[in-house]
Amino acid sequence: MxxxxxxxxxxxxxxxxxxxxRKRKIKxxxxIEEKISPGKKK
Known part of the structure; x- marks a missing residue:
């Protein structure tokens, strides 16, 4: 060791x-829904 x-x-x-x-950190x-939607405005 x-x-x-x-x-x-x-x-x-x-x-x-x-x-x-030693795991990799997942990005x-x-x-697809987030890419298509124009944006979240409240």
Missing amino acids: GKGDKKSKRGKIINGTYGTR KRPT
């Missing part, structure tokens, strides 16, 4: 890879 370990979170950070120990994409 350390910087060279491919299965640890620290190893994933050092290698710049992702996996079960929220706008839905």
